[in-house]
Each structure stands twice: as C-alpha cells, then as structure tokens.
Amino acid sequence: MSAHKSPDSSRRSDRSRRAICDAALALVGEVGYARTTIEGIAARAGVGKQTIYRWWPSKAAVLMEAFLDMGARQAEEAGEGGEYGIPDTGDLAADLKLVLRATVDELNDPVTEAPTRALTAEGIIDPALGARFVENLLEPQLQLYVTRLRAAQEAGEVRAxxxxxxxxxxxxxxxxxxxxxxxxPLTHAYADAVVDHALRGLTVRP
Incomplete structure (x- = not known):
C-alpha cells in the first residue's frame, strides 16, 4: 500500500494566484477599477480575501501582478521565451509600422484597455507603483526599440x-x-503616419 502524499501546496498556491490574477483583470474590465474590490476579486477567484492580503498589499498590486502574469503567458504561448522582439528585416520603417500596429491593437483590446488605464492612473498617484509599472512593464518594451534603432544606426539607416x-x-x-x-481614433493608419513623420522629419530637405 503506497504511502499517503499530502497535496502539493506550491501547485495549489499557483492555481490560486492565477485565479486571482484572472479575476482582477476580468473585474476591472467589467465594472471598472474604482468599483473593483479585494472582496470582489476573492469571490470571483474562489478564495478568501485574507489569501489576497497575504500575497499583495493592495488591489493595484494584484493588477500589476496580473499584467506581468498575462504577459508571461502570452510570451510562452507564442514561443518567445518570455520577451517579444522587434523584427529586423532591413527595412526600419516596415519593422516599426508592424510593431506600432500591434501596439494599437493591444491598446484597443477591450480585455486589456481598462486594466492598462487603471494601472497608468494609479501609477501617477502612487510614485512607488508608477516606478514598478515603468520598470517591469514599460522599460523592457522600450529597450527593444533601443536595440532595433541601434541596429539601424550600425546599418547606416539612422544618423549616428x-x-x-x-x-x-x-x-x-x-x-x-x-x-x-x-x-x-487610434488606428493602424495613424501608427503608420507616426513612423513616417518620425523617420522623415518635418523640415524640407535639399
């Protein structure tokens, strides 16, 4: 007769954590950030509110974790190993337009728009949260642009x-x-125009 094994608490905790993150994103999208509460998140996730308070200090912190978790899952599903890159086809304008169009789609996505706006607003009010928002969510994406633009400089496409x-x-x-x-409206056409204006400049050249 095999020995009895206790449940894996780490797996149980990870399931609960993901359920809480998913609940936070869903509720903010449905009722807005102001009306989302820890109690509501706990009820949606099927956990006690003390579980949430044990892991996070606020609903803003839960939402931040939810965004990081969602990004990690999307990267895993896409097979990117955790980070998205900007393509380098040798055509800087085309590569930037592709990425900015994807950014437009992401900003317009009803699943993520409300949570993104909530985090942006809370980051303005709470400097510590804002710093974490920049460090964990924005800066890794901005560095991808820096890498692509530096490659364009090395290729002679962008001024040194x-x-x-x-x-x-x-x-x-x-x-x-x-x-x-x-x-x-935030559209693909607008994204393309931004790239054209940024790369060509505004002044008439000889």
Missing amino acids: DVDPRIALELLIAPLAHRWLLRTL
Whole structure:
C-alpha cells in the first residue's frame, strides 16, 4: 500500500494566484477599477480575501501582478521565451509600422484597455507603483526599440548622432497621448503616419 502524499501546496498556491490574477483583470474590465474590490476579486477567484492580503498589499498590486502574469503567458504561448522582439528585416520603417500596429491593437483590446488605464492612473498617484509599472512593464518594451534603432544606426539607416531613447519617444508618445486623452481614433493608419513623420522629419530637405 503506497504511502499517503499530502497535496502539493506550491501547485495549489499557483492555481490560486492565477485565479486571482484572472479575476482582477476580468473585474476591472467589467465594472471598472474604482468599483473593483479585494472582496470582489476573492469571490470571483474562489478564495478568501485574507489569501489576497497575504500575497499583495493592495488591489493595484494584484493588477500589476496580473499584467506581468498575462504577459508571461502570452510570451510562452507564442514561443518567445518570455520577451517579444522587434523584427529586423532591413527595412526600419516596415519593422516599426508592424510593431506600432500591434501596439494599437493591444491598446484597443477591450480585455486589456481598462486594466492598462487603471494601472497608468494609479501609477501617477502612487510614485512607488508608477516606478514598478515603468520598470517591469514599460522599460523592457522600450529597450527593444533601443536595440532595433541601434541596429539601424550600425546599418547606416539612422544618423549616428541620434539618441535612440529620444527617437523611441517620437514613436511611442503620440500613440500614448491619443490613447490616454481619447482625442481621436487610434488606428493602424495613424501608427503608420507616426513612423513616417518620425523617420522623415518635418523640415524640407535639399
């Protein structure tokens, strides 16, 4: 007769953690961040609220963890090993348009739009959360642009005196501005135009 084995607590905890993360994303998307509560997340996930408080200090922290977890799962499913890259086909404009179009789709995705807006807003109010948001979610993506722009510099496509950090802001900031303020629709055509304007500049050249 085999010896009795106790349940694997680490597996049980991981299942609970994922259930909590999924519940947080779902609730923010359904009722908004302001109306999402720890109690609501716990009920949706099928756990006690003390379980959430034991692992996270606030619902913003839960939402942050949920985003990181979702990104890791998407990368795993895509076979990227945890990080997405920017293609290098030798055509910088085409590569940037491809990535910015994907960014437009992500920002417009109803599954992630509300949680992303909530984290962005909370990051402005809470400097510590904002710093974590930048460090864990934004900075890894921005570094991909730096890497691609530096490769373009080495290939002679981009001037050697261009600062990649400033250059990437010319690409990312317009999308973020339009998305945050909802001034005009965020579309693929707009993303393409941003790339064209950033790469060609505004002044007439001889």
